[in-house]
Amino acid sequence: MAPGRKASAHCRAAPPGRPEPTERPAAIFESDVNAPSPSPISPPHTGQQPIRKLLAAWLRLWPLTPTGLALTVLAGAALASGRREMDLVLTLAGTFGLLLIAALGLAALTVRLLFGRILRRAVEGEVHIDAIEGRTSLTGLEMPRRRWWLSAEPQWVVEQPAAVVELRKGRRTLRESVRPADRGLGEQIAREFRVSDIFGLWRFPGRVHSHGRWRVMPNQGRFDAARIESSLASGDLLAHPWGPARGDRVDSRPHTRSDPARLILWKVYARSRELLVRTPETARSPDQRPLLYLVTGDDDNPAAGLVSLIIDSGLLGQDFRFATDGSPQPVADPQEALEAVARSAAHRSRGGIDLPVALTPPGVGPDDPVVLVCPARPGPWLPLVTAELAANPARFFLFVVGDVAPDPPVRSRWQRWLLEAPPSTGLSRQTWMETARQLATTGAACVAADRRSGDLIALTAETAGLERSA
Numbered sequence: 001m002a003p004g005r006k007a008s009a010h011c012r013a014a015p016p017g018r019p020e021p022t023e024r025p026a027a028i029f030e031s032d033v034n035a036p037s038p039s040p041i042s043p044p045h046t047g048q049q050p051i052r053k054l055l056a057a058w059l060r061l062w063p064l065t066p067t068g069l070a071l072t073v074l075a076g077a078a079l080a081s082g083r084r085e086m087d088l089v090l091t092l093a094g095t096f097g098l099l100l101i102a103a104l105g106l107a108a109l110t111v112r113l114l115f116g117r118i119l120r121r122a123v124e125g126e127v128h129i130d131a132i133e134g135r136t137s138l139t140g141l142e143m144p145r146r147r148w149w150l151s152a153e154p155q156w157v158v159e160q161p162a163a164v165v166e167l168r169k170g171r172r173t174l175r176e177s178v179r180p181a182d183r184g185l186g187e188q189i190a191r192e193f194r195v196s197d198i199f200g201l202w203r204f205p206g207r208v209h210s211h212g213r214w215r216v217m218p219n220q221g222r223f224d225a226a227r228i229e230s231s232l233a234s235g236d237l238l239a240h241p242w243g244p245a246r247g248d249r250v251d252s253r254p255h256t257r258s259d260p261a262r263l264i265l266w267k268v269y270a271r272s273r274e275l276l277v278r279t280p281e282t283a284r285s286p287d288q289r290p291l292l293y294l295v296t297g298d299d300d301n302p303a304a305g306l307v308s309l310i311i312d313s314g315l316l317g318q319d320f321r322f323a324t325d326g327s328p329q330p331v332a333d334p335q336e337a338l339e340a341v342a343r344s345a346a347h348r349s350r351g352g353i354d355l356p357v358a359l360t361p362p363g364v365g366p367d368d369p370v371v372l373v374c375p376a377r378p379g380p381w382l383p384l385v386t387a388e389l390a391a392n393p394a395r396f397f398l399f400v401v402g403d404v405a406p407d408p409p410v411r412s413r414w415q416r417w418l419l420e421a422p423p424s425t426g427l428s429r430q431t432w433m434e435t436a437r438q439l440a441t442t443g444a445a446c447v448a449a450d451r452r453s454g455d456l457i458a459l460t461a462e463t464a465g466l467e468r469s470a
Helices: 030-034 048-061 066-085 088-122 225-232 266-272 301-313 334-350 381-391 413-418 429-440 461-469
Strands: 128-132 137-144 155-160 163-169 173-180 184-196 203-217 251-254 276-279 291-294 321-324 327-331 370-375 396-402 445-450 456-459
Touching (some): 066 088, 088 184, 088 203, 128 173, 203 334, 225 301, 225 456, 291 301, 301 321, 301 334, 301 370, 301 396, 370 381, 381 429, 396 429, 429 445, 429 456
Parallel strands (some): 128 203, 291 321, 291 370
Antiparallel strands (some): 128 137, 137 173, 184 203, 321 327
C-alpha cells in the first residue's frame, strides 16, 4: 500500500477477537426471498427478535387474561393467608375464588373445543370468497346459533384475507359477512376465533383453515366511467403536419368513361395533357393496441380501483392489454387482468421495476400508447417511472390516483383553544398534486384523480411548470 493512503472499508481487516463477516445464508422460506433488503442506515438485527416473537406467541396462547391472573393471585394469597392465620373467612373466600376461576376456565375450554368443531364443519362446503375492499360482503358461511353457559358468544376474524367479520344474527343461524381492508388473491382461507368466559377471565384462541379461493378487488370509489372516458378521449390519431406521415393520403388515377367531370384534375391536365381523376380513399389510422399498466406502491388501492373500473367498463376497447408489477407479461383477457390487479398487492416492493419489461417488444410495439396508473403517494417507484417517461413522453398517458383527505372544517377561536383538531385520514392534497406535477413536467399527459370525490384535474407540462415556479 502506498504511504499516506488509508485502507478502504472493503480491505480493512477485522479487529482481533472479532470473527470475520460471513455471507448471508440462502433464504429458505419464500417470505425471505421476497423480503426487501435492509436499509444501510438501519440498525443491525440482533438475536432478540426471535425471542420477542416467541414471547409474543406464548402470550397470545396464554389462556388467562390480566384480570384473571390478578384474581387468581389474590385468591391464592387469600387461601394461603387464611390457612396460615387459621382464618376461616379468608380460607373460604380463597377456595371459592379458585374454584370459580377453575369452573369458568373449564367451561370456556369446553366451548372452545365444541365451537372449533362446529366452525370446521361449517367451512367444509366453502368454495370461494368474492369481496370488495372496504365493503361488507356475505361469504356464504352459515352456522347454527347456540347459547353457551358460563361463556360469552365466540368471536372470530378472517386472517387470510385480512378482514373484519360482521355477524348477521338470525333467530337460529349466524351468517358471516366480511369487510376486507386490502385487495388480494389466494387459495386458502384462515380464520382465528376466540372464546372467553362471561367475566373475561379466560381466553382460548383457535384457528381454522379451509381450502377455498378468495379474491378481494379494489374499491372503485366515486369514479365515473363517463368522465374517465372523456379524459382518455383524444383525436382521430391523424398525423401531425410536422410529424411522421401516418395513414393513407387521397390518391389519383387515370380517367375512365364512367368518371364524372367534376373529379378531373384540370390543373394536372393543363400541365401534362393527361386526364386524371381524384380518388377519395378511406383514411386508416395506425394499428395500435393500448397497454394499461398499474404501478404498485404504498397506498395503491385507489389506483387499482381506477384500473378495475377501466377494465370492467371496456374504456380502452377490445384490443387493450394489461400488465402490472409482479405480472409484467401483457394479458388481453379481462378476467386475467382483474386477477392480476388483485394479485399485485403482494408485489408492492416492485413498484415500477417491471415497467421496462412490459414495454419490451414484441409484446408491445414501440408506438403503442401506454396508460399508466400510479399511486399518489411518492415512493421508490417515482424515479423509475419518471425516467421511463422522459424517454418518450408522447406515448404515455398518466393517472395519479389517491384518497385525498377532505379539507378540515373551519373552527372558531374557542374551538381551536379548547378542542383538539380531528385527525386527518387520507392523503394530503399538497402531496397528491405535487406527485402529479412532478410526473407532468416530463411532458406526458397527466390527470390527477381523487377516489373519494371522483374529481379529475388535467395537468400539462406548461401548467405544472408554472405552478412549480409560482
